[in-house]
Amino acid sequence: MPDFPMSPDDELSLAEIVNRVLDKGAVVSGDVVISVAGVDLVYVGLRLLVSSVESIRGRLEGGTP
């Protein structure tokens, strides 16, 4: 069994951490925004996609091109 409380092994490669922290783990709200060099990049934008679909559908129903 490991020692608790667990502290990150200093020898862990950043690649192992990045692979888990950026590409795995749970998503709570559907929007995961990664800020890189001061620019917000939408990493996963499920809610944005749904909003876009609803917006387009609303315009179609209203006859707006």
Added chain:
Amino acid sequence: MILHLYCILPAGAGPPAGLAGIAGAPVETVQGSALATWVTRHGEAPAASPEALRAHHAVVAAAMTPAVTPVPLRFGQRAAGEDAVRRSVGADADRWSALLARFSGCGEYGVRVAPLPDQGSARDVRTPAAATGREYMETLARRHSSVARWKAQAERIAADTLARAGELVRDSRLDPPAGPGASFSLAHLVAWTSADAYHSVIERMGTELRGLRLTPTGPWPPYSFVT
């Protein structure tokens, strides 16, 4: 003020005294009716720097105890305030509670598998220049075949590991190789009480698999098993 989210735990679970997260911000708990979420406060959303990623993981790792294994959250999730956190987390409360129950007393162990440097057949990553279109297509076909063979081997190794580990592994995932001869990773959900026996299995496999290097990693919070 923006809240950066780290992990979800059972209600009442608070961070160790003095635990700091990204940029040294103190880790706080947003308590819900059944769940707690660890967060830190920031003037602007933390950038995905190596330091921030390490700090995020360090907080999630600090949440692990013999009895409680958190639901790790992916980096980059933010909320405008505590009410927004409660709404977001509460919307899927049943899912998080089920994961917490499943993860209790367990951790994720990884195995990175890589071909040894002198294994030429699996490392043909450079394709020679083709003089004709036919040669180009034949080269692509050979490369595709090489990738497919390596991926098939990765799947066989993953299955073999599970067969050897048996009930020591509660769940497993394979991160397939990205190309011919590229390393790949296995992730296993293992009870803490089975960790020593599990490591013996992996160590034995490492001595028996010719031409491959097995590198155990972990334990990790169960990032790979949230879906």
